[in-house]
Amino acid sequence: MSFKRKLLERYESDGKRRRLDEKDMFDVRFNDDIIAVIFKYLPLMEKSKFECVSKKWQRCIYKAENCLSIGLNDISLPISTTLASNYPRLIPQLEKNYRLIKRLDINLSISNSYALPFINKFKELKELGISGEFQMKILIDVFQHLPYCIQYYNFKNQFEVNNFHDFLRFSYNYSDKTKRIKLCFDESINKQCIEHMVNYNKLQILKIESRVSLKNAKFLLEALKEVKDIQFFNIQANDIRSILENSVKHSTLHQISLAVRPDYLGSEYKIKVDLIRHVRLSLFKMVKRGHFGVINTYVGMTNILFAKKLRLILISYEVNITSLLKSKLFQDIDHILLYSTSYSMSGVYEMVKKNNIKTLCIEEEKITQELINIFIVKASVFSNINYRISIVSVSEPNKCYDICKNFKIYLNSRFIVENKIL
Numbered sequence: 001m002s003f004k005r006k007l008l009e010r011y012e013s014d015g016k017r018r019r020l021d022e023k024d025m026f027d028v029r030f031n032d033d034i035i036a037v038i039f040k041y042l043p044l045m046e047k048s049k050f051e052c053v054s055k056k057w058q059r060c061i062y063k064a065e066n067c068l069s070i071g072l073n074d075i076s077l078p079i080s081t082t083l084a085s086n087y088p089r090l091i092p093q094l095e096k097n098y099r100l101i102k103r104l105d106i107n108l109s110i111s112n113s114y115a116l117p118f119i120n121k122f123k124e125l126k127e128l129g130i131s132g133e134f135q136m137k138i139l140i141d142v143f144q145h146l147p148y149c150i151q152y153y154n155f156k157n158q159f160e161v162n163n164f165h166d167f168l169r170f171s172y173n174y175s176d177k178t179k180r181i182k183l184c185f186d187e188s189i190n191k192q193c194i195e196h197m198v199n200y201n202k203l204q205i206l207k208i209e210s211r212v213s214l215k216n217a218k219f220l221l222e223a224l225k226e227v228k229d230i231q232f233f234n235i236q237a238n239d240i241r242s243i244l245e246n247s248v249k250h251s252t253l254h255q256i257s258l259a260v261r262p263d264y265l266g267s268e269y270k271i272k273v274d275l276i277r278h279v280r281l282s283l284f285k286m287v288k289r290g291h292f293g294v295i296n297t298y299v300g301m302t303n304i305l306f307a308k309k310l311r312l313i314l315i316s317y318e319v320n321i322t323s324l325l326k327s328k329l330f331q332d333i334d335h336i337l338l339y340s341t342s343y344s345m346s347g348v349y350e351m352v353k354k355n356n357i358k359t360l361c362i363e364e365e366k367i368t369q370e371l372i373n374i375f376i377v378k379a380s381v382f383s384n385i386n387y388r389i390s391i392v393s394v395s396e397p398n399k400c401y402d403i404c405k406n407f408k409i410y411l412n413s414r415f416i417v418e419n420k421i422l
Helices: 003-024 032-039 044-050 055-060 081-086 090-097 112-119 136-145 164-177 187-199 214-223 237-248 277-288 328-332 345-354 369-381 413-421
Strands: 067-070 103-107 127-131 152-161 178-185 205-208 229-232 255-260 302-307 312-316 335-339 359-362 387-391 400-404 407-410
Touching (some): 032 055, 090 112, 103 112, 136 152, 136 164, 164 187, 178 187, 187 214, 214 237, 237 255, 237 302, 345 369, 369 387, 369 407
Parallel strands (some): 067 103, 103 127, 178 205, 335 359, 387 407
Antiparallel strands (some): 302 312, 400 407
16 A cells, blocks of 8 residues: 555544544534533632633633622622722623623622622613612612613612601612612601502512511501512510411412510610521521521520421420410411420410421420320321421431331431421
């Protein structure tokens, strides 16, 4: 065989190998849209590394990105005024990469000199989340500088409302576009402000730290047709039952969190909203599933969390709850968590008998043979339903005792909430 022929065959075999390799390449096998969707699941901080792989990756990596978060938490981009000044190309590069986003969450206090021009660069923006240590007056002036295309606002910091005129001006600009807001009204204007909340017809998440009467709570439940999460952190203990029963009738409500402020705290004490330690991971799961789980951690404060969609109620109550256990509310509940509460077991027995309670998390000293017998009877009658009693404990590992085929007792309430209820 001639040298020319050998060279030609070698060239043809190299060409075939090259074509076979190209078929296995990631860039060739997937089009731009599929690659963009895959990159969408990468953390924001990791995307800059993958940009350098190829021009195609650089083109696709931000294509399907709908949301950008700056300076809010650990998963946000940690951009500050200092960083933006030291690296002048940073802001223009972000504007270029995320030009198609629909939602932007930004901390105005971290990057206040760059925030407004930055926000105005996004022509497709529909939802804006704002946080930072500022007062309501500042946002009244800021409104005229924000893009008109924004349809929804999420205000993530708490507003201290001391002037009703300022609240009216703020509401005039934002009420019909606000999805989330946290408020604390001055005692002298509390009633007026709550009555004015009827204008917030798109509101989905509401937290009020100032005092809320039963009448005001009922009014808000009737007026806010689209609300999914309500948090009242200063109510009277006697109003809890009525508020919970009224919340069941609300068509869109997923969760309501109630807290009774002890008298010794005084009105100047500001409640810090956080996750209860006992159910921290459980509520985090709630958040991921769209149930907006937040609840107060202050020791000695009454806490009630009712997740309507999950048919779950958590009660951390320092006074007797016998009256509450008689409520019709428990007809709509499958899972009950009783933490550090005072109650007679006779009330619990009646509540379990009358309602279809599937899971009861309770303190160890409260578990009696009578309670176990009640669940055994229910398990024998309804053989297709799984019943559980769990001890309020975080002991690891979890232990389980099979009482009968569809009734078990667990030693770890956290395990139950995270793995069986949620």
